[in-house]
Amino acid sequence: MKNPRLTYVIPIVSVILLLLVFFKCSLFSSNADSARYMLSALVQSEAAIIAIVITLSLVAVQLASASYSPRAIQVFKKAPDLWVLTSLYIVAIASGLAVLKIVDESHMSDFEPFIALSYFLGIFCFTLLIPYIYRMFYLLKPETIINKLSEEIDIDSLTEEDYLRPIMDVVRSSLMKYDYETARHGLRIIEVKMCYILKKKSIGKSKAEAISKSAYKKLYRLGLLAVGREDEYSIIDIISCIKGIGKAPIVEKESKIFEEVISGASTKIGYIGRTAAKKGLLMSPHSAIMALGELGRLSGSKMLDRATWVAEHYIWEIGKIIVEDAEKATLGIQVLFGSLKEIGTVAMENGMENEARRAAKYLGKLVIEARNMEDQELQIVVRDVMTFFKEILKDDTDKSLRGPRLTAIKYLRKIIRIVKDRKLDIDISETRRLLAQFEG
Numbered sequence: 001m002k003n004p005r006l007t008y009v010i011p012i013v014s015v016i017l018l019l020l021v022f023f024k025c026s027l028f029s030s031n032a033d034s035a036r037y038m039l040s041a042l043v044q045s046e047a048a049i050i051a052i053v054i055t056l057s058l059v060a061v062q063l064a065s066a067s068y069s070p071r072a073i074q075v076f077k078k079a080p081d082l083w084v085l086t087s088l089y090i091v092a093i094a095s096g097l098a099v100l101k102i103v104d105e106s107h108m109s110d111f112e113p114f115i116a117l118s119y120f121l122g123i124f125c126f127t128l129l130i131p132y133i134y135r136m137f138y139l140l141k142p143e144t145i146i147n148k149l150s151e152e153i154d155i156d157s158l159t160e161e162d163y164l165r166p167i168m169d170v171v172r173s174s175l176m177k178y179d180y181e182t183a184r185h186g187l188r189i190i191e192v193k194m195c196y197i198l199k200k201k202s203i204g205k206s207k208a209e210a211i212s213k214s215a216y217k218k219l220y221r222l223g224l225l226a227v228g229r230e231d232e233y234s235i236i237d238i239i240s241c242i243k244g245i246g247k248a249p250i251v252e253k254e255s256k257i258f259e260e261v262i263s264g265a266s267t268k269i270g271y272i273g274r275t276a277a278k279k280g281l282l283m284s285p286h287s288a289i290m291a292l293g294e295l296g297r298l299s300g301s302k303m304l305d306r307a308t309w310v311a312e313h314y315i316w317e318i319g320k321i322i323v324e325d326a327e328k329a330t331l332g333i334q335v336l337f338g339s340l341k342e343i344g345t346v347a348m349e350n351g352m353e354n355e356a357r358r359a360a361k362y363l364g365k366l367v368i369e370a371r372n373m374e375d376q377e378l379q380i381v382v383r384d385v386m387t388f389f390k391e392i393l394k395d396d397t398d399k400s401l402r403g404p405r406l407t408a409i410k411y412l413r414k415i416i417r418i419v420k421d422r423k424l425d426i427d428i429s430e431t432r433r434l435l436a437q438f439e440g
Contacts, residue, residue, distance in 0.1 A: 032103050035115050039103070042122045043096040050089040053129070057082050057136065064140055068173050071166035075148040081135045085128060092121040142182040146170055146189050153193045164190065168218045175226060175234050183234055187241040190215065195248035198261065205257045208249055212261045215245060216268045223272035227279055235276055235284035239269050243291040250302060259299075263307045266295050270314025277321040285318050286335050292318075293339025300346035300355060308347060308355045315339055316362040323370040333370070337363060337381055341388050348392070348401060356392075357403035363388065364411025371418050379424050382415060386431055389415075393434045409438055 061076045076082070096118045103115070138144055149166045171186035194215055198208055219242050226234040246265020249258040273288025296311030319336045344359030363385050370381055389408035392401060412431055419426050 035103050036100060039096050039100040039115065039118055042118065043093055043100065046089055046093050046096070046122060046125060049126070049129070050086060050093075053132070054082070054086065060136060060140060064145065068142060068145055068166075068170040071149060071169075072145050075145055076139060078148075079135075079139055081132055081139075085125075085132050088121075088128065089125050092118070092125045095121055142170055142174065142179070143185050146182075146186050150189045150193055153197070164215060164218060168222065172222060172225065175222065175229070175231065178231070180233060180237075184237050187219075187237050190219075191241045191244040194245045198245065198248040198258075203249075205260075208258055209260045209264075212245060212264055216242060216264050220268045220271060223268070224275065227272065227276050227281070227284070230279065230281060232276075232281055232283045235272065235281070236287045239272060239284070239287050239291050242269050242272075243295060246295055247298060250298060250304075256302075256304065259304045259307050262295055262299055262304065263310045266292055266299075266307065266310040266314060269295070270310070270317065273314065273318045274321065277318050280325075285322060289315055289318055289336050289339050293335075293342060296339070296343035297346050300343055300350060300352060303350050303352060305352065305355060308343065308352065309358060312340065312343055312355065312358050312362060315343075316366070319362075319366050320369055323366060323373070333373075333377060333381060334384070337366065337384055340366070341384065344388070344404070348404065353401065353403045356401065357407050360389065360392065360404045360407040360411070364407065364414065367411070367415055367418070371422065375422065375424060378422065379426060382419060382424060382426060386412065386415060386426070386428075390431060390434060393438065405438075409435060 057076075061073055064076070065072045099114045099118050139148075146167055149163075149170070153163045167186055167190055171183050171190075174180075174183040174186065194211070197203065197211065203211075219238055223235060223238045223242075226238060242265050246262045248261075250262050269288050269291050273285045273292070276288065277285040292311045292315050296308055296315070299307035299311060315336070319340075322336060323333070340359050340363050344356050344363070347353075347355035347359060367382060367385050370378060373381070389412050392404050392408045393412075412435060416428050416431060416435075418424075419428055
């Protein structure tokens with residue numbers, strides 16, 4: 001916690017200065033009437049101040065819980081600040097009342113130290129309000145509430161009780177207020193905590209799947225909320241959070257056991273990206289495609305068949321919606337085709353015939369769907385896909401690539417037809433020779 005030291009030094013310095021004033025100015029000598037008056041005024045002031053402080057603190061807690069999450073009350077309840085301040089004021093008030101009761105005119109010299117102590121306690125309690133107010137400002141920050149709530153998150157708390165919900169409530173509330181910084185902080189905390197738990201050696205397959213599934217479900221709802229508000233920046237942050245959680249156990253553990261974790265991440269990202277694309281949004285669908293491309297490449301490198309297929313499938317679904325609108329398809333279109341190409345390449349390198357064949361099929365189908373794009377953009381796409389297909393055909397020694405080669409041949413014929421119909425500036429002579437070899 002980064003609190004200025006000045007807020008803690010002030011009470012101590014104030015008491016020291018008061019001591020010096022008392023000693024230097026010989027203020028210990030006083031009569032009983034003035035002492036009683038001062039002590040009575042001091043006690044009343046202390047009682048009034050602590051009453052106001054408690055009232056305002058409870059109002060602040062109520063507002064915070066209403067604005068973010070009822071669980072925020074636990075943050076303030078566990079913070080020692082109000083309890084310590086209240087206890088000190090009670091001690092100061094009790095001390096003042098006790099001294100006020102025993103002050104005697106005939107023995108004032110005996111009571112001077114007790115009177116001075118009451119003054120010191122009063123001044124000390126008054127100055128303590130400075131760090132207390134600063135601490136309250138700190139605790140009322142939504143980032144602080146998120147950090148405090150996240151301290152309770154562990155494997156057991158996520159399995160037995162839904163400790164993510166309070167943080168999700170804060171993030172949701174921030175999204176509704178367009179408070180991007182708080183929402184981003186909450187998502188970052190969720191990702192960090194979830195990744196830390198999923199990377200633990202003690203976590204098993206069933207717990208990892210249950211915990212990740214619960215987190216994905218809540219993040220998916222947040223994603224739909226952001227899509228409904230057409231809040232692209234928040235959608236991108238949510239997609240990034242889901243991707244980070246999905247990758248967590250795969251990169252450091254036996255991947256096959258945790259395949260459902262990465263598959264679940266790809267599925268939810270696919271749902272969000274598809275919904276955003278249908279909504280007509282531009283940036284977030286391409287962000288979803290990039291995330292799916294990364295998860296697909298990781299899945300392919302770990303030879304996770306189903307996880308690779310899920311990533312390919314949702315790239316195709318989102319891509320189909322994007323290329324149907326020829327005017328919007330030009331934005332990031334190379335990311336769409338590049339993601340599928342990279343997954344297909346990784347799949348071929350690892351002998352994953354079905355996944356490589358699907359990547360080739362989706363690429364070919366996307367080119368057909370994109371045939372109404374502008375010539376310049378379509379030429380770039382067609383060249384890239386034809387180059388990828390020709391590389392598959394040239395590598396005729398690997399028997400595991402039979403499926404991808406047949407798919408490449410099928411769609412190359414269709415692509416050549418598009419090139420002719422659209423009169424694109426693309427040299428197809430080499431492609432024809434390769435096709436002739438296989439037809440022969």
